[in-house]
Amino acid sequence: xxxxxxxxxxxxxxxxxxxxELGMRGPKKGSVVKRRLVxxxxxxxxxxxxDEAEPVGALLLEHCRITQEEPSGFSISFLEDPERKYHFExxxxxxxxxxxxxxxxxxxxxxxxxxIFYRNELQKMTGKDPLEQFGISGEARxxxxxxxx
Amino acid sequence: MKLNERSLAFYATCDTPADxxxxxxxxxxxxxAYHRRWFVLRGNMLxxxxxxxxxxxxxxxxxxGCTVELVEAAEEFAFAVRFAGARARxxxxxxxxxxxxxxxxKALSRASFDYLRLVVRELERQLEAVRSGGAAPPRRPxxxxxxxxxxxxxxxxxxxxxxxxxxxxxxxxxxxxGSQPGPEPPPLPPRRRASxxxxxLDSASFAQLHEWYGQEVRELRSQWLKSQAQPExxxxx
Numbered sequence: 048x049x050x051x052x053x054x055x056x057x058x059x060x061x062x063x064x065x066x067x068e069l070g071m072r073g074p075k076k077g078s079v080v081k082r083r084l085v086x087x088x089x090x091x092x093x094x095x096x097x098d099e100a101e102p103v104g105a106l107l108l109e110h111c112r113i114t115q116e117e118p119s120g121f122s123i124s125f126l127e128d129p130e131r132k133y134h135f136e137x138x139x140x141x142x143x144x145x146x147x148x149x150x151x152x153x154x155x156x157x158x159x160x161x162x163i164f165y166r167n168e169l170q171k172m173t174g175k176d177p178l179e180q181f182g183i184s185g186e187a188r189x190x191x192x193x194x195x196x
Numbered sequence: 197m198k199l200n201e202r203s204l205a206f207y208a209t210c211d212t213p214a215d216x217x218x219x220x221x222x223x224x225x226x227x228x229a230y231h232r233r234w235f236v237l238r239g240n241m242l243x244x245x246x247x248x249x250x251x252x253x254x255x256x257x258x259x260x261g262c263t264v265e266l267v268e269a270a271e272e273f274a275f276a277v278r279f280a281g282a283r284a285r286x287x288x289x290x291x292x293x294x295x296x297x298x299x300x301x302k303a304l305s306r307a308s309f310d311y312l313r314l315v316v317r318e319l320e321r322q323l324e325a326v327r328s329g330g331a332a333p334p335r336r337p338x339x340x341x342x343x344x345x346x347x348x349x350x351x352x353x354x355x356x357x358x359x360x361x362x363x364x365x366x367x368x369x370x371x372x373x374g375s376q377p378g379p380e381p382p383p384l385p386p387r388r389r390a391s392x393x394x395x396x397l398d399s400a401s402f403a404q405l406h407e408w409y410g411q412e413v414r415e416l417r418s419q420w421l422k423s424q425a426q427p428e429x430x431x432x433x
Contacts, residue, residue: 048204048256050199050255053281054258058258089309106199106203107199110203126206127203162312165323169319178315181315
């Protein structure tokens with residue numbers, strides 16, 4: 048699949064939600080743990096060799112599942128292949144929980160659900176649609192109907 | 197750079213309704229021809245397929261940090277997705293009608309994760325204000341990108357930049373297309389406050405997709421309703 052790699056590289060240089068050196072193991076059988084600088088920017092998780100400026104790779108964090116892995120680590124897997132896991136090792140349980148929380152909130156789809164929820168609550172409480180003042184109340188992407196039951 | 201392309205393809209073709217979709221002509225390169233492709237906008241990702249029935253995208257344009265403009269082109273209903281940076285590519289696209297073009301420009305201008313995050317934070321703030329008993333006076337819209345004012349350029353830049361650009365470039369409603377100043381490199385997106393939780397959904401368990409999202413929303417609603425339960429009546433479950 049073609050993609051605009053330069054823009055993705057530029058994105059990897061933006062200020063991060065979270066950044067830390069973690070142990071990382073790829074999904075392939077027999078892969079070993081490597082130290083990587085892991086950086087969360089919008090809905091992408093970038094990972095760098097610790098002494099390089101360009102990322103080795105990036106994971107788009109949509110439709111993913113974050114699972115705790117013993118001892119103080121977590122894994123990321125994706126909806127289309129839940130057994131294929133990217134493993135991360137943290138230095139403490141606290142760091143692990145922090146990362147897991149941040150990654151679960153990092154998807155566009157999660158944000159969208161939050162927006163729809165807040166919009167709905169504000170509408171119920173104030174009788175007014177809070178998106179109207181911003182001129183986006185008609186946007187398809189922010190409609191409650193977009194959520195499937 | 198490695199990218200989880202299979203997951204991207206899955207995201208592109210999943211069942212949930214897209215934020216926008218339709219045929220667009222895409223210019224191959226500066227001197228290349230236009231190719232008709234089926235475009236699907238999901239979140240901050242613009243996928244394009246050979247046709248509407250393809251299972252795998254030909255490619256994707258990651259939209260974070262872009263600006264969207266109308267352009268002068270041989271092709272009718274043309275617009276451009278532009279990125280900052282020295283060797284950044286500009287994607288020239290053309291719709292098949294005026295209405296389609298306007299729909300796409302609007303949708304793409306608001307597609308960034310950054311924009312969505314700003315709106316969510318603003319609503320969080322308003323909800324907090326209402327919950328703590330006061331009315332929630334909406335913050336002056338300077339905090340968010342300006343409403344459409346009839347100008348031809350809609351910017352996906354962070355609001356500080358958009359507000360600054362709007363202030364320095366006098367643009368009356370109904371201005372002719374292309375009257376905005378040339379694109380400047382957008383400033384860095386605002387750093388997120390580390391202490392601001394995004395919502396109560398810290399440890400939702402993950403089941404199959406629709407069930408999870410539906411469950412999330414139901415949980416939140418029930419939590420909120422419980423917190424509002426009157427002593428004499430029961431809260432709704």
